[in-house]
Amino acid sequence: AQSVTQLGSHVSVSEGALVLLRCNYSSSVPPYLFWYVQYPNQGLQLLLKYTSAATLVKGINGFEAEFKKSETSFHLTKPSAHMSDAAEYFCAVRKIQGAQKLVFGQGTRLTINP
Amino acid sequence: DTEVTQTPKHLVMGMTNKKSLKCEQHMGHRAMYWYKQKAKKPPELMFVYSYEKLSINESVPSRFSPECPNSSLLNLHLHALQPEDSALYLCASSPQREAGRETQYFGPGTRLLVL
Numbered sequence: 001a002q003s004v005t006q007l008g009s010h011v012s013v014s015e016g017a018l019v020l021l022r023c024n025y026s027s028s029v030p031p032y033l034f035w036y037v038q039y040p041n042q043g044l045q046l047l048l049k050y051t052s053a054a055t056l057v058k059g060i061n062g063f064e065a066e067f068k069k070s071e072t073s074f075h076l077t078k079p080s081a082h083m084s085d086a087a088e089y090f091c092a093v094r095k096i097q098g099a100q101k102l103v104f105g106q107g108t109r110l111t112i113n114p
Numbered sequence: 115d116t117e118v119t120q121t122p123k124h125l126v127m128g129m130t131n132k133k134s135l136k137c138e139q140h141m142g143h144r145a146m147y148w149y150k151q152k153a154k155k156p157p158e159l160m161f162v163y164s165y166e167k168l169s170i171n172e173s174v175p176s177r178f179s180p181e182c183p184n185s186s187l188l189n190l191h192l193h194a195l196q197p198e199d200s201a202l203y204l205c206a207s208s209p210q211r212e213a214g215r216e217t218q219y220f221g222p223g224t225r226l227l228v229l
Contacts, residue, residue: 032215043204043220051215090156100170102218104156
């Protein structure tokens with residue numbers, strides 16, 4: 001069964017520093033992968049998604065992620081953190097066939113220090 | 115317009131009450147979803163409607179009853195809930211045209227407290 005593992009339930013970086021949030025997937029077939037962000041007391045917003053078109057995916061708010069099949073990873077990065085990036089981030093996987101289920105990782109809370 | 119709306123924003127109910135959560139989208143999406151999210155946890159899928167028909171029920175207790183009256187509207191009827199059902203209930207929709215690659219668009223959620 002498809003699943004994702006997010007390494008680190010809490011990541012703290014300084015404003016202006018690199019943001020790296022880790023996500024590894026488990027899938028017997030190439031999956032579709034998503035990163036969502038959830039700000040406090042809000043729903044989820046799509047940051048970016050991998051759908052096999054390109055391994056380096058650019059998203060909103062300066063985020064990007066690289067799909068690495070050899071490492072079964074889809075880590076999220078941003079070169080320079082902003083205070084407004086503080087939120088909960090979820091990696092999610094969806095099967096290519098029979099594909100209505102979106103399975104989320106446990107989430108990573110990102111804190112930005114001034 | 116990529117908005118999914120949910121009402122009410124907050125709901126407090128007793129264990130004997132009957133209440134309903136409402137979700138609406140006007141993006142022409144044909145798949146709609148209910149998720150439950152407990153504090154500090156990821157969303158968990160409850161139900162999926164595809165073309166107004168229930169296609170997935172993730173073994174949800176019968177005290178939760180979904181309804182999809184038309185392609186734009188999704189309800190979740192609540193009856194005889196337990197305190198452990200207190201959570202954020204999220205609605206989402208997707209086009210149902212691109213299978214797994216398509217984006218699910220989420221509403222802001224209804225925060226439910228069961229006393």
